Ligand SMILES: Cc1cc2nc3c(=O)[nH]c(=O)nc-3n(C[C@H](O)[C@H](O)[C@H](O)COP(=O)(O)OP(=O)(O)OC[C@H]3O[C@@H](n4cnc5c(N)ncnc54)[C@H](O)[C@@H]3O)c2cc1C
C-alpha cells in the first residue's frame with residue numbers, strides 16, 4: 001500500500017498543469033474542441049484532470065479531512081471517460097492512466113465512508129436483486145438459448161432493463177444467422193458500476209458468481225453488447241480461459257452477413273470503454289458502413305467526446321450527463337447525420353434521453369445490423 | 376461580523392452562488408503548479424469566477440475594503456507559481472468565464488480579447504482572415520491576455536518582435552478603471568502611445584500586482600502560404616552565431632530557434648521516437664516565409680548563408696517539417712513534450728545579446744555540475760528577436776528532471792541561487808519575467824528605480840491586495 005501511495009503521488013507530481021488534456025488535438029485542423037465534459041460543464045479547475053489530481057494529493061497527504069460537497073462532486077462528477085489521458089500521454093508520457101488514478105481516488109473516499117447516496121443505493125439494489133436497476137423481474141427474450149452452446153451472450157443490466165431493444169436485436173441476429181448461443185440462466189451484474197464508483201469489495205461476490213456460471217456453461221466465446229461489462233471482464237475478472245469479444249468484433253469476423261443498406265446517414269459515436277479502454281475502433285465502423293452511410297464526428301476515436309453517462313455520473317448527476325449527451329448530439333447534427341449510432345447500451349440510453357428534445361434518432365450498431373439482415 | 380467573515384455572502388450576491396466558493400476541495404485544485412519545488416502548495420481561501428468587468432470591479436472593491444489578497448488567474452499555466460497563494464485567506468479570481476473575443480478587426484490587424492480567451496480559441500477565429508496572433512512557445516491553452524500582459528516571449532515566430540500589446544483596460548482595487556493607449560481617448564483601441572508616456576508598457580509584466588486586466592487589444596500578424604523549413608546541425612553554440620546574425624540582419628527568417636538535440640527538438644519535430652542522439656549536438660530550426668517573389672528571394676539568400684554557415688543541413692522526415700510549421704505559426708501543442716522527457720522542467724529564461732550566447736551556455740553547464748546536476752540533464756535554447764537591436768536574444772537555460780524527486784528540487788534551488796547572481800555578474804538585459812526568487816537579487820542592483828517602482832505600486836494598490844508576495 002505504501003508503494004502504491006508513492007506511485008500515485010509520483011504520477012500526480014508528473015502533471016504539469018498544462019491543461020492540454022482539456023481540448024482535442026488542435027493541429028492540423030486548428031479547431032478549439034473541448035474534450036473534458038466535467039471541466040467544461042462545471043468550470044472550476046477541480047473538474048479538470050489537473051485539479052482532480054491536486055485534490056487527490058491533498059487527500060493522500062491528509063490535508064482534506066472532510067467530505068465537503070465540493071469534494072464529493074469533484075471526485076464523482078467525472079465520467080472516467082479517459083479522454084484526458086489520451087491527450088496527456090501523447091505529450092507528457094505520464095505512466096499511470098488518469099481514469100485509473102481517479103478510480104483509486106474513489107476507492108480512497110469509499111474507504112473513508114465518503115460516498116454518494118446515489119451510488120450507495122445502486123450497491124443496495126445490486127445486493128438485493130443482482131442488477132444495477134433493482135428490477136425484480138427477469139428480462140424476457142424471444143429467442144432460444146441452447147445450454148452448452150459455444151457462444152454465450154452476456155447481456156448486462158442496462159440492455160436487460162433499460163434498453164432491451166439492444167438485447168433483442170442481438171438475439172435476433174444470432175437466430176437469423178443460425179448461430180447457436182446461450183444466455184446465462186442467472187446472470188448477475190458484472191460489477192462495473194461498483195468498481196467504477198470505488199466499491200471494490202462489493203463487486204467481489206458478483207464476479208465470483210459470474211465466473212462460476214461461465215465456467216460451468218461450457219461456452220468458449222462470451223459476446224458482449226455492453227463495452228462496460230466487457231472491459232470489466234477483461235480488466236477485473238480472473239482469466240476464465242474463454243474468449244471475450246464485443247458484438248461488433250464477433251459480427252465483423254463472421255464475414256459477409258448479406259446485409260442490405262438502410263439508406264440512412266448516421267454518425268458513429270465511439271463509446272469510451274470500447275474505444276479508449278479496449279482499442280476497438282474499426283469493427284463498429286466496418287459494420288456500420290455495410291448498412292448505412294457513416295459521417296465521422298469531429299471528435300472521434302481516441303479523442304471522442306464522452307456521452308456523459310459513465311463513471312456513475314448518470315445516476316448521481318443526471319443534469320451533467322444529459323448536457324454532455326446533448327453536446328454530442330449537436331456535433332452529430334453539425335455533420336448532417338440523421339441518427340447517432342453507438343455500440344453501448346449506456347451511451348444509447350443517455351443519448352436517447354438527450355436526443356428526445358433534439359429530435360435525433362439514436363441506435364446501437366446491432367439494431368441497424370439486425371434491421372438490415374435478411375431474415 | 377467583519378468583512379472577512381461575510382465575504383462569501385457578499386460575493387455570492389455579486390457573482391451568484393455557483394460562481395464563488397470556499398469549499399476546501401475546490402480551493403485545493405488551485406493549490407499547486409509545475410513550479411512547486413520553488414513555490415510550495417497553498418490553498419486559496421476562496422475561488423471566485425466573475426462573468427464580466429462589473430463583477431470584477433465589485434469583487435475587487437470588496438476585497439480592498441477587507442484588505443483580502445486577490446490573485447488574478449486567467450488560465451494558471453504560468454510555470455512560475457504566480458497564481459499560488461502566499462498568504463492565508465487569499466481570493467483566487469478565476470477569470471476563465473470571461474472568454475469573449477470582443478473583436479477581430481482584419482483591417483486594423485488587431486484582436487481584442489478577455490482573459491479567458493486562449494491562443495487556440497483566438498487562432499481558430501483569426502485564421503479565416505489569414506491572420507494569427509504572435510505565439511509563445513507555451514501550450515495554446517494559455518490565456519492570450521495574461522501572456523501579452525505579462526509580456527511573454529514569442530520565439531515561435533521571432534519576426535513578430537517583442538511587443539504585441541496595443542492597449543488594455545485594467546480595474547484597480549479602488550474600483551477605478553484605467554485605459555491605456557488610444558483606448559483612453561476614443562473607441563479605437565489600436566494605438567499604444569496615445570497619451571504621452573507609454574502607460575501600456577508601464578503596467579505590463581506585473582504578475583497581477585497592479586489590478587485586473589479585463590480586456591486587451593493586440594496585434595495580429597499575416598499568415599503566408601509560401602513557407603520553407605530548414606534544420607541545420609552544429610557542434611557548438613558559437614559556430615552558428617555568425618549565421619544567425621546574417622539572418623537577422625537581412626530579416627530573412629520568420630522563426631529561428633537554436634536548440635540542443637535532446638530536448639525542445641523533440642517537441643519541434645513532434646515525436647520522442649527518432650535517432651536524435653546521432654544528430655549534431657545543436658540544431659538550428661528555421662522557417663522562411665513571404666509573399667511571391669520576396670519569398671523566393673529570401674529563400675535563395677538563406678540558402679547562400681547556409682552554405683557558409685559551417686553547419687550541416689539535416690534531412691528530416693516531412694512530418695517533422697509540418698509539425699515545426701504548425702507549432703511555429705499555429706500555436707504550440709507539442710512543446711509540452713519537454714515534460715515527457717523526465718517529468719518536469721526548470722529553466723532560467725533571460726534576455727541578452729547573441730555575443731554572450733556561448734558564455735551563458737558555459738555558465739549553465741558549470742553551475743549545474745557544481746550543484747550535482749548531471750550533464751545529460753542540462754539543455755539550451757536560443758532565439759533571436761527582431762528587430763535585433765542590441766543583438767537581442769531570448770536564452771533559456773533548461774534542466775529537465777523527474778518532478779517527483781524531492782532531492783532534485785533541492786539541487787535546483789541551489790542552482791538558482793548561484794546562477795541568478797552569476798548571470799547578473801556576467802551581464803544580461805533582463806529576465807523572462809519578474810517573479811519571487813529572481814526579483815530579490817535583481818532589485819538589489821537597480822538603485823533608486825526600485826524605490827520608485829515600489830511607490831508606484833503603492834499608489835495603485837495601497838492595501839497591497841494584488842497578488843501579494845509575488846513581487847516585493
Ligand atoms: C511548456 C511551456 C512553455 C512555455 N513557454 C513560454 C513561452 O515561450 N513564452 C511565454 O511567454 N511563456 C511561456 N510559458 C509560460 C506561461 O504559460 C505563459 O507565459 C502564460 O501565458 C502565462 O500563464 P497564463 O496565461 O496561464 O496566466 P496565469 O497563470 O493565469 O497568470 C499569470 C500571471 O498573470 C497574472 N494575471 C493573470 N490574469 C491576469 C489579469 N487578467 N490581469 C492581471 N493579471 C493577471 C496572474 O496573477 C499571474 O501572476 C510556457 C509554459 C509552458 C508550460
Ligand code: SF4
Pocket residue numbers: 014015016017018019020021022049050084087088089092094
Ligand atoms: S495534459 Fe497531463 S500534464 Fe497536462 S494538465 Fe492534463 S493531466 Fe496534467
Ligand code: SF4
Pocket residue numbers: 035036037038039047048049052077078079080081082083084085098099306
Ligand atoms: S476522465 Fe473524462 S470527465 Fe474525467 S477528467 Fe478526464 S476527460 Fe474529464
